[in-house]
Amino acid sequence: MSRLLKFNIFRYNPEDTQSEPHMQEFVLEETDSMTLFIALNRIREEQDPSLQFDFCCRAGICGSCGMVINGRPGLACHTKTRDLPGEITLLPLPVFKLVGDLSVDTGSWFREMYTATESWIHTDKEFDPTALEERMDNKDAVAIYELERCVECGCCISACGTARLRDDFIGAAALNRVARFLIDPRDQRSENDYYEIIGNDMGIFGCMGLLACEDVCPKHLPLQNQLGFLRRKMGITSLKRIFKK
Amino acid sequence: MQTIYTDFLVVGAGLAGERAAVQAADAGFSAICLSLVPARRSHSSAAQGGMQASLGNSVMGEGDCPDVHFADTVKGSDWGCDQEVARLFADTAPIEMRRLAHWGVPWNRVVPGKSIYYKGGKQFEKVEAEDKEGLIMARSFGGTAKWRTCYTSDGTGHAVMCTMDNRCAEKGVEVHDKTEAIALIQDGETCFGVVARCLRTGELRVYLSKATMIAAGGFGRIYPNTTNAVICDGGAHTMCLNTGVVPMGNMEAVQFHPTGIVPTDILVTEGCRGDGGTLLDVNEKRFMHEYEPDKAELASRDVVSRWMTHHMREGHGVKSPYGEHLWLDIRHLGEEHITGKLREVYEICTSFLGVDPIHQLIPVRPTQHYSMGGVRTNKDGAAYGLKGLFAAGEAACWDMHGFNRLGGNSLAETVVAGGIIGRKIAEYLEGSETEFKTSLINDEVRKQQSRIDALVNCTNGSENVYKVRKAMQDALHKGANIFRNQQGLEACVAELQEALIRSKNVGLRSDGKGVNPELASALKLEGQVKMALMVAYGALQRTESRGSHNREDFTARNDRDWLNRTLAYWKNTDDTLPTLEYEPATEVVEIPPGDRGYGKSEIISADTPKGKGKKGK
Ligand SMILES: Cc1cc2nc3c(=O)[nH]c(=O)nc-3n(C[C@H](O)[C@H](O)[C@H](O)COP(=O)(O)OP(=O)(O)OC[C@H]3O[C@@H](n4cnc5c(N)ncnc54)[C@H](O)[C@@H]3O)c2cc1C
Ligand code: SF4
Ligand code: SF4
Ligand code: FES
Numbered sequence: 001m002s003r004l005l006k007f008n009i010f011r012y013n014p015e016d017t018q019s020e021p022h023m024q025e026f027v028l029e030e031t032d033s034m035t036l037f038i039a040l041n042r043i044r045e046e047q048d049p050s051l052q053f054d055f056c057c058r059a060g061i062c063g064s065c066g067m068v069i070n071g072r073p074g075l076a077c078h079t080k081t082r083d084l085p086g087e088i089t090l091l092p093l094p095v096f097k098l099v100g101d102l103s104v105d106t107g108s109w110f111r112e113m114y115t116a117t118e119s120w121i122h123t124d125k126e127f128d129p130t131a132l133e134e135r136m137d138n139k140d141a142v143a144i145y146e147l148e149r150c151v152e153c154g155c156c157i158s159a160c161g162t163a164r165l166r167d168d169f170i171g172a173a174a175l176n177r178v179a180r181f182l183i184d185p186r187d188q189r190s191e192n193d194y195y196e197i198i199g200n201d202m203g204i205f206g207c208m209g210l211l212a213c214e215d216v217c218p219k220h221l222p223l224q225n226q227l228g229f230l231r232r233k234m235g236i237t238s239l240k241r242i243f244k245k
Numbered sequence: 246m247q248t249i250y251t252d253f254l255v256v257g258a259g260l261a262g263e264r265a266a267v268q269a270a271d272a273g274f275s276a277i278c279l280s281l282v283p284a285r286r287s288h289s290s291a292a293q294g295g296m297q298a299s300l301g302n303s304v305m306g307e308g309d310c311p312d313v314h315f316a317d318t319v320k321g322s323d324w325g326c327d328q329e330v331a332r333l334f335a336d337t338a339p340i341e342m343r344r345l346a347h348w349g350v351p352w353n354r355v356v357p358g359k360s361i362y363y364k365g366g367k368q369f370e371k372v373e374a375e376d377k378e379g380l381i382m383a384r385s386f387g388g389t390a391k392w393r394t395c396y397t398s399d400g401t402g403h404a405v406m407c408t409m410d411n412r413c414a415e416k417g418v419e420v421h422d423k424t425e426a427i428a429l430i431q432d433g434e435t436c437f438g439v440v441a442r443c444l445r446t447g448e449l450r451v452y453l454s455k456a457t458m459i460a461a462g463g464f465g466r467i468y469p470n471t472t473n474a475v476i477c478d479g480g481a482h483t484m485c486l487n488t489g490v491v492p493m494g495n496m497e498a499v500q501f502h503p504t505g506i507v508p509t510d511i512l513v514t515e516g517c518r519g520d521g522g523t524l525l526d527v528n529e530k531r532f533m534h535e536y537e538p539d540k541a542e543l544a545s546r547d548v549v550s551r552w553m554t555h556h557m558r559e560g561h562g563v564k565s566p567y568g569e570h571l572w573l574d575i576r577h578l579g580e581e582h583i584t585g586k587l588r589e590v591y592e593i594c595t596s597f598l599g600v601d602p603i604h605q606l607i608p609v610r611p612t613q614h615y616s617m618g619g620v621r622t623n624k625d626g627a628a629y630g631l632k633g634l635f636a637a638g639e640a641a642c643w644d645m646h647g648f649n650r651l652g653g654n655s656l657a658e659t660v661v662a663g664g665i666i667g668r669k670i671a672e673y674l675e676g677s678e679t680e681f682k683t684s685l686i687n688d689e690v691r692k693q694q695s696r697i698d699a700l701v702n703c704t705n706g707s708e709n710v711y712k713v714r715k716a717m718q719d720a721l722h723k724g725a726n727i728f729r730n731q732q733g734l735e736a737c738v739a740e741l742q743e744a745l746i747r748s749k750n751v752g753l754r755s756d757g758k759g760v761n762p763e764l765a766s767a768l769k770l771e772g773q774v775k776m777a778l779m780v781a782y783g784a785l786q787r788t789e790s791r792g793s794h795n796r797e798d799f800t801a802r803n804d805r806d807w808l809n810r811t812l813a814y815w816k817n818t819d820d821t822l823p824t825l826e827y828e829p830a831t832e833v834v835e836i837p838p839g840d841r842g843y844g845k846s847e848i849i850s851a852d853t854p855k856g857k858g859k860k861g862k
Contacts, residue, residue, distance in 0.1 A: 015446055015759025032566065033508060035597070045711040049763035050755035054282070057474045059511040060596055061403065061589065062286040078596040099423070099445055100760055107283035107422040111414070120411040121349040133300075133343040135379030136354050144351040145397050148407055152285060186349065 003030045005081060007043065008089040009051070013100045023089075024048075036076035036090075037065065040102075052101035060218065063151030066093050066158070067102050073155035075218045093158040095167075106154045113174045117197055121181070122189045140185060147180040147226065149219050156213035156223065168202045172213035172223045175204060179226040182233070195237045204230045246690065247450045251277045251419075252674050254438055254454035256426045256481045259287035260402075260656065261638025262460030263409045263418065264663025265670065269456075270416040272671035277452065278460075279424045279441060281476045284410045285403075288462050288474045289659060292402025293514040293589050295384060295394035296657035298338035302355050302380040304371050305362075305392035311335040316836060317389050318654060321545050322647025323792035323802060324838040325495070325810070328831045330624050331645040334654075334661050341660045342381060342395050349408040351397050353382045363521020363578060365534060365541050385519040386652040387543045394653040399514055399589045402656060409660075424450070427768055429457070429484050429634070430689050436634035437681055439484070440693050442768075447759045449693060451686055455679045456670050459485060459628070459636040460663070463616040467777050469718035471613040472505050472512035481640060483772020485620050486779075490630035492812040492826070494621035494642030496776065497783035500649060500793050501727050503549040505612030508567035509597055512614065513590045513607060515652040518542040520586065522575040524553065525606065526561040529572065540843045547649040547793040548844040550611035554727050557610075565608065572606035579603075611727060615639065615655060617646045617793070618780070621812055626666030629812070633679070635670060637662045644810065647830065648792025700767045703752025710751050710767045716744045717774050725781045730797045734785035741781055742821050745774045779813040779823045786825060787811065789849075801847040804838045808851060 005028050012021040026043050037058045044051045053076070056064040060078040067076050068091040070084060081088070096104035113119070156172040157163045163171050178198055181187045198204045207227055214223040253269040255262040258280035266276040280287060301309035315335035319326060346352055355377045361370050364385075386394040397404040413420060423444035430437045430451070438453040464479030465471035485491040503524070504513050518524075523531050524542055534541040536552045544552075553571055556562070562569030575583060575590070580603050583591050587602075594602045620636035621629045622643050628634040637643065638659045643666075645658060699705055724737020748771040757764045789803035790796050808830050813823040840846045 013759045016756075033598075035509075044762065048755070049711075049753070050758075050761060052760055052762060056282050056286045056476055057288070057291050058509070059291065059593060061291050061400075062282070062474065064282060064286050080599075103760070105423070105445065107420075110283060110285075111420070114411065114414040118415075120415040125347070127344055127347040129340045129344070131343075133346045133381055136346075136352075137379060138354040138356045138382070141351040141354050141397070145400065145404055148351065148404055149400060151403075152283065184349070184351075186347075 003086050004028070005030050005039070006087045007039070008087070009102065010091045011101055012098065013050070013052070014098065015100070030081055034081040036069065036079045036081065039081060040076065052099065052103040054103050061151065063153035066106070066153040066155050067091065068093060068158070073158040073216045075153060075155070078218070093154050095157050095163050096154055104154070106152060109154065110152045113170060113177070116170060117174055117177050119177055119181070121184065121187050123186055124188065136185065140183070144180060144184055147176055147221065150176055150221055151219055153218060155216045155218060159212040159216045161210060161212065162206050162208055166206070169206045170198065170203055172227065175207070175230055176221060176223055176226050179230055191233060191237045192241070195234055195241070198230065199234045199238060204234050246448070248453060249277070249450065250453050251275045252454065253456050253458070253670060254452050255279065255458045255460050256439060257287070257460035257462060257638070257640065258284035258420045258422070259460060259462050259638060260289040260406060260409055260659035261663045262458065263413050264660045265458055265460065265637055265667035266418040267409070267412050267416055268664055268667025269671050269674065270418050274671060274674050277419045277421060278413070279426055279452070280420060280422045281425055281444065283422045284413070284420045285406050287406065288477055289656065290403040290406040291474065292656045293399040294386065294516040294519070295396030295401045295653050296342070296405070297386065297389065297393045297651065297653040298342040298395055298657055299335065299391070299393055300339050300342065300381055300383065300395065301391070302377045303383045303392045304373050305385065306383050309391040309393055311339070313390055314338065314393060318645060318651060319836050320841045321649055321651040321654070322645070323649055323841065324804070324808065325498070325647025325791055325830050327624065327644040328835050329833040330643055332835065333624065333665065334645045334658060337661045337665060338657050341657070341664055345405060345408060345660065346381060348412050350405050352395055353397055354379050355382045366521065366523045366531065366577060384516060385543065386515055387518065387545055387549065389651060394519070396516070398585070399516055399587055405656070405660070425765065426481055426484060428689055428693050429488055430686055431488055431631055432682070432685055433488070433490060435632040437679065437685070440689050442765070444760050444765070447761060449690060451690060453681050453686070455674055455677050456633050456635060458670065459620050459634070459640050460638045461640045463639040464776060465613045465616060467717060467721060467773050468613040469722050470505065470510045472502055472510055473613070478769060479773055479776050480769040482620060482776060483769055485628070486775060486815045487772060487818070488631065489814065489816050491634065492621050492629050492814045493776070493779055494618055494644060495648070495811050496618035496779040496813050497787055497794050497811060498617035498648045498792060499613060499725070499780060500546055500615035500617060501550040501611040502546055502614035503553055503611050504573055504609040505614070506593065506598060507565060507570040507608040507610055510612045511593055511597055513573065513593060513609065515546070517573060517575050517587060517590060520582065521578060522573055525572040525574050526556060527563045528561070529606070532556050532561065537843055544843040545649055545651060547795070550727055551795060553611055563608065568610070570608045570610040573609045574606055575602050576604060615650060617648060617650055618642055625669040626662065627669070635666060637666045648794055696768065697757070697764065700751060700753050700764060701757035705752065706750030707752035708747045708750045709754070710763060710770055713744055713747045713751060713770060714766065714773070716747070717741060717777050720744065721777050721780065725784050728795055728797050729784055731785065734781055737781045738778065738785060741774060741778045745771070745778065745821060748774045775815050775823070782822055783811045783813055783825060801849045803849040804851040805849050805853045805855070808838065
């Protein structure tokens with residue numbers, strides 16, 4: 001006989017005036033290779049069709065299914081039940097606005113982040129469709145891709161003490177984004193330009209360096225290095241600015 | 246109720262939709278993309294392998310040019326494609342790849358000097374040219390004469406999607422995520438926008454636009470086993486077929502990918518085979534080279550999937566609790582390659598299978614992967630049947646893929662088509678004035694609201710939405726899979742007709758309040774069953790084998806009777822079968838039908854005098 005798993009799942013439907021936040025228990029028999037994706041879908045199809053949660057790729061590549069799994073933010077689709085105890089507690093990610101049950105609104109949060117960090121290449125060069133592509137060192141390309149692997153799951157934000165305390169802190173994913181453009185030779189922004197964006201308490205100087213972000217990042221992004229890199233760069237930029245005054 | 250106006254409305258914020266929106270925004274028009282999920286979670290971001298364009302920078306791509314890419318594409322399609330469109334595509338792809346580089350995509354670049362690569366399990370050496378240093382690199386993919394697939398490690402879709410979405414943010418293209426379009430607003434002649442459901446609150450909302458584009462991706466979820474994301478459910482297609490006037494093209498052309506992992510059907514990229522991975526059977530013996538001496542593992546997907554299924558049927562499959570499968574072997578590529586260029590593959594194997602591909606074999610089987618069929622458009626991307634309605638990307642049958650698309654050609658299509666059609670839409674917007682009739686809008690909203698009320702109140706019955714969906718999926722799996730025959734397809738059609746009746750009697754078990762996922766599934770179910778019928782009925786009528794459509798009882802490709810495209814309509818809501826019409830596959834013929842050079846080559850040529858073999862009704 002396989003295990004009977006007990007799920008404690010956070011329930012609240014803000015669109016239903018009768019609904020109160022509470023935990024609800026579901027019991028499910030474990031099957032081979034069961035992931036939380038399989039389990040939650042079974043609960044919805046067999047026990048409670050109103051249960052809200054987000055999955056999309058179910059393959060760990062889109063970042064939809066971030067949630068707090070037994071106290072730790074992570075991707076539900078690549079969490080196997082066999083790696084968890086028989087009792088599993090699922091909560092929505094904090095920091096983000098709750099849509100219902102386990103579903104949160106990461107989309108709006110990240111869209112604001114793109115605007116705040118101006119998350120695009122700044123260049124005055126025009127594209128010439130008749131010319132060869134501009135050359136680039138493969139090492140640079142690989143280094144940029146390394147940082148662009150962020151799937152915007154929001155786990156790092158949810159695990160971050162600063163982000164929980166102040167909602168204007170832009171978070172590790174945003175700082176990582178800035179680092180991505182900072183190392184891109186195509187982006188013509190200067191360090192001073194970046195300082196305008198992140199050289200304050202909402203940005204790099206708000207980070208307490210406790211590194212919960214890197215611990216939970218399901219894509220294993222080198223967040224620690226990026227935060228250190230930005231702190232040094234911005235520290236120096238800050239000094240330069242003081243001496244210029 | 247909220248009403249939102251825009252010049253250009255796109256249903257879908259994947260690569261095709263966003264690329265078209267950027268083009269319209271560049272021309273000074275307002276554009277809004279709707280999406281079920283934040284844009285970057287669109288299925289485009291799941292593409293790992295890469296996108297084809299004949300840049301010819303790699304030494305293995307030397308001599309490549311749009312002509313060769315065009316020929317590969319036409320052969321890949323098994324002469325089912327529109328050659329004018331395939332030409333447009335092949336010519337434009339290199340420009341679009343360079344444009345993407347300019348916008349920020351970190352393409353892997355040529356590193357000059359010696360390096361090794363694998364083919365058919367054997368090691369070879371190549372030397373990249375000094376003068377190509379830093380240009381966009383390419384890798385090998387199935388069915389192509391040259392190394393032509395541009396890539397960023399194995400996260401191509403993700404990287405290109407990020408860049409495109411950044412571009413949208415820069416250009417002021419709005420993305421309304423967690424928003425689901427559920428019906429077109431149209432009067433039988435012109436499309437004026439959509440009624441959508443907000444997936445944050447459950448409320449209905451109206452979007453009015455001068456031009457509307459369907460860029461909603463594939464609909465693989467009508468099958469039980471698929472590599473597609475759970476949002477690839479065909480909801481947006483169903484609102485087109487519900488108009489009765491917009492046809493779906495070639496719905497029977499469904500691609501099965503050779504390497505879905507068992508049991509979850511998550512895809513491991515064709516890049517595995519492109520980079521030299523091999524397929525092994527139960528005895529851990531290679532077999533593809535016996536069926537396809539020349540291309541072996543690198544024949545087109547339809548061919549490889551078919552031989553794999555055949556080989557398992559011959560008793561060489563590996564038995565497992567989830568059915569039979571074969572093995573994919575990439576061990577010889579070594580740790581550095583696997584954790585570098587195939588890192589996503591490495592992560593998928595370790596996190597979902599508990600298999601370490603550096604030392605272990607990967608269990609794989611062919612699984613539903615791509616929908617060649619979709620909303621039929623002309624070469625400008627305008628949908629048949631309604632003015633102001635366009636389609637692009639996997640959702641469309643623009644038709645450069647015919648009956649089989651080549652790996653790497655779809656992601657490239659999204660940006661190429663998005664760009665070309667976006668430009669056409671800007672021209673259309675330039676010359677168009679639209680009046681929105683409030684009565685038309687109110688009628689559609691009322692109709693949608695009463696559908697919702699009927700589902701919530703179980704007015705038409707209390708069939709379980711998930712059980713009916715399963716019945717539909719199982720019918721397709723049994724009857725309209727890799728190998729097809731008359732008996733299986735007839736049974737499939739009959740089962741689907743039963744499912745269609747049940748789908749009209751669905752009632753919710755939950756209260757339907759707020760976002761309610763059960764309601765979202767119920768709203769599109771009837772339409773999904775109709776799409777499934779278009780697949781199965783179209784396949785039943787097509788008495789030949791072409792590309793991914795393989796009839797065991799009609800094994801030849803029959804150019805005499807079937808060098809055409811199926812158009813499937815759902816003319817009246819109460820019909821129990823689609824109405825099929827046919828049009829020539831291509832008006833312009835650059836390459837007359839011939840042998841593909843791989844796969845089997847039984848062909849009834851167009852010049853063969855008429856004998857038996859009937860034309861579809
Ligand atoms: C696992 C996998 C790997 C692949 N790898 C490759 C590859 O290496 N190379 C290649 O060329 N191709 C590849 N493909 C195919 C390719 O990725 C897709 O065909 C392509 O990305 C489709 O892009 P799209 O823009 O048409 O749609 P998508 O990217 O699927 O976007 C669809 C959009 O429509 C939205 N939408 C859907 N329905 C609605 C609705 N009712 N209302 C509002 N919005 C809606 C979705 O939210 C989404 O934003 C792969 C496919 C899969 C499944
Ligand atoms: S290191 Fe900085 S960003 Fe990361 S969790 Fe700690 S405070 Fe947050
Ligand atoms: S940095 Fe990591 S944890 Fe944070 S959003 Fe990106 S992928 Fe998720
Ligand atoms: S569903 Fe895509 S990451 Fe989990």
